[in-house]
Amino acid sequence: MRITLNRRPVDVPDELADEPLLFLLRDHLGLNGPRFGCGVGSCGACTVVIDGQAERSCIQPATAAQGREVLTLEGLAGAGGLHPFQRAWIEESVPQCGYCQNGQIMTVFALLAAQPDAGAADIKAAMDGVLCRCGTQPRIRRAIARARALAAGDA
């Protein structure tokens, strides 16, 4: 089985086909970005982007990524340096413990990549399910606005 992980082809041993994608990425491919928070799709900490769509990797089998493009937090930065969302997250000093922030960044990244003019209701629909216990919500909102401004400036 083969997936494209952060723009590189990766071979996955067949016996891991039914491993949850999160564990494949973390335990077998050594990634740190997607994180385990609940394992049942209830927090969003494990979010990755598959073919442009934000997915909770803890409830996707590895086969769900077969032949598809998986983007993780590690793949967000490009040749030009940090992605606008990563820059905005630093500039707005969003993370406290930081554990949830993979899910926050990847979810809003996928939303705005697919729907650049997403409104408040779209953001609420996508982001209310990505939990943060530290209480960074006001800063997440500010960072989203800043990233959009950065992206607009870059364009």
Place this chain on the structure above:
Amino acid sequence: MPRLSRRRVLAALGWGAAGITAVAGGAFALMPTLPPRRPPTPGDAAAWLSLRPDGVFELLSSRAEMGQGISIGMRQVAADELGVGIDRIRLVQPDTGLIPVARSTVGSDAMRETGPLVARAAAALAVAILREAARRLQRPAGDLRLAPDGVMDGDALVLAFDDLGAAGPLFVTEGEVAAATPRLLADPSGRREVGRARPTHDVEAIVTGSRPLYTDDVRLPGMVFGAVVRPRTLGGRIRAIDASACAAVPGFLGLHRDGAFAGLVASRRSALARAMEVLAVDEAEGAAVDSASLAAMVDVSAAVGGLEHGVLDDGDLGDDPFDVDLTLAVPLAAHASIEPRTAVARFGDDGGLEVWTGTQDPFFVRDSLADAFGLSRAQVVVHGMRIGGGFGARTIVAAEMEAARLAKLCGRPVKVQWSRSDEFRAGFHRAPSSHRIRLSADAAGRITRWHHAFRSGHVIFTSAAMGPGLQFATGFVADPGVARGAVPAYAASAARVAFEDVRLPVMTGPWRGLGAAANHWAIETAVDALARAKGLDPLDLRLRSIAPEHVRLRAVLAAAADMAGWPVRPKDRPDEGWGLACGIYKEMSFAATVARVTRTAAGYKVTGLWCAHDCGLVVNPDQVRAQVEGNLVWGIGMALKEELAVGGGRILPESFFDYPLPVLSDVPDIEVRLIEGSPQPTGAGETAIVSGTAAVTNAIAAMTGRTVTALPVGRA
């Protein structure tokens, strides 16, 4: 209850070991390993800071980083004291073999306790460097000064830091730290880093995933995954386990038992959940407690006779009826950190044990593991990792012991990561409590009589870390965690505060703010109700009644009211209300919050929050603001959402689907004003929670005309 002739305030004892030994006496031998409690000394600080051969100052942190920002704050303090840029301070989260024993990261005291010592160590190191430079250059030290890249003489760099460190790391002695006079504390004009907003340490790695930060990022050669088989019911006991069906699960390696302990080991993480599903467990179920029976166990109106522990007993309450008489209920609630408890354990060929874990108390973990496995303390090394949310949950030994036991039993390094249902079922929680508050005020709107009686599950003397012997021994001692925040900031000519701690069949323990979160909600709810009963503005009643010595509390209250435009706020109406609350945390930090709450079809929604906060010297305003915001979001959760439901003898939630937390659209923009009312830092990690919850429920009361008497408030 015997009447006390004078004000008696319980000392916040941390774990209160002194209290235990005083009462337990001969029970000492039964005591388990106790957490280290000694505050840090100049001798400790001498081991924290050194100039390394690469010309960078290495600062070994004695406190855990869990998002409260202590790491970046310590770097800022050291950078200023040395007069160098922050990038020249390398912060290392050391393992327990590298620094003297340090106490746990609790009670919002990391910066207060360690910040001034880091400054002194840095001041001592600055002197030592100049002395060393003078010796090498054969010049008087008085001609030399420290600059960002090394030692200067006039405008010339005469010795770079990497040259200075080249011969080996440069340390200072205990005596030098003790004698040092940090200039920062004396002279604010020398500050460049202290007072500057900076994001949390490791922020780049957090937003890129570029390197390991948390325990789950630790991967050892040959490592396998483990999970503990637990009773499903509270107080349940496993009688028998049949793992024969697990053999068919790919990756399953085995079931290991040792007395009552049982755990599964697998080469793949998915195998653990699958094996758990097919495992046949015969359990002797515990008693069928539920949320209602827990509430009844702490119900203050069910107490017979006086409550056991007096906090305050001044003047005569008399027999007149009170202006308000409220009974208030706070339910069981979870920490719900997004990172579940996780530990990796490995036994070495020499019999030593290494453990990686995100813990608030690495030395307690080390000592507990050493005692459990019959090892010396030097044979156990604990690597403290960044914690994905602490809030008091990581103060005891949990996944660490499980990983070590499984590593011992299976002979390989083991990672144990709790499932989300483990977190709810096997973790400990905020104790439920019940409060009766009776208050009266005079015609001028000053509080005259104060009576607060409350009962609560344990906080510091948590059953999660204490066996039956110690539970018995501490049964006679006032739990200082339950009492925290119970002394009112209001002056009353007659005041009585008393409480009782109740041993519950669920595990309870420290949760953000300890008892102060619940006690202050109760106090500030009652004060608001008193204002309503007297027809007074809740701000005026508070300003008239706050005890004269609490000048800083008045200041934050006035500031919050000013920020929110309290005096000119719109009139409360059925779909919008404004609430206010304030409080003092640990007698040293102050917060006041105004909340605006709107009623919508979906329920109550907090639409504005303004908080004025005084935790003394602010090393990093950005991190302090983040703590204030976090506490206020916890206040929203506590007020509107959080209850850990119990039914049929089980903790019911299994995931976040069943335990709602505040989400993005529940949280308004938050305006914070920081006031530096003392030259020392006094702690921000738990302060604002004393005001956040009641500000929200008081806003609801303003809107409905009915006091909120039970948390959480459900749908409108």
